Amino acid sequence: MVENSKKIGDMAEEIAAKFILANGFVIVERNWIHGKLEIDIIAQNQNMIVFIEVKYRKNSDFGRPESAVDPSKARRIIQAADQYLNEREIDLMPRFDIIALTGSGENLNITHYPNAFRPEA
Numbered sequence: 001m002v003e004n005s006k007k008i009g010d011m012a013e014e015i016a017a018k019f020i021l022a023n024g025f026v027i028v029e030r031n032w033i034h035g036k037l038e039i040d041i042i043a044q045n046q047n048m049i050v051f052i053e054v055k056y057r058k059n060s061d062f063g064r065p066e067s068a069v070d071p072s073k074a075r076r077i078i079q080a081a082d083q084y085l086n087e088r089e090i091d092l093m094p095r096f097d098i099i100a101l102t103g104s105g106e107n108l109n110i111t112h113y114p115n116a117f118r119p120e121a
């Protein structure tokens with residue numbers, strides 16, 4: 001089951017990557033890991049560095065995929081992004097997006113949520 005979930009997650013991330021490339025983003029990193037922290041896709045769009053969380057659900061029986069990015073998950077992504085920016089000495093404005101995928105095959109829906117969450121000041 002875990003291996004199948006990994007394959008599904010990889011497929012969703014591949015679709016999301018193609019989607020953002022088609023929308024003018026440049027992918028900088030994929031599946032960036034620091035300890036227990038991970039960022040699915042790191043991209044650049046104009047003068048922003050965009051940290052993208054990809055979520056997939058076959059259907060909405062257990063809620064919309066974007067709802068899986070709760071405040072705790074958002075904090076971990078922000079923490080990972082901070083680590084990434086510091087390590088690479090990047091001085092671009094960060095943005096945090098979610099790409100949610102639902103359905104499959106011909107009925108696959110992709111929804112992009114720019115600025116899905118923000119670091120607390």
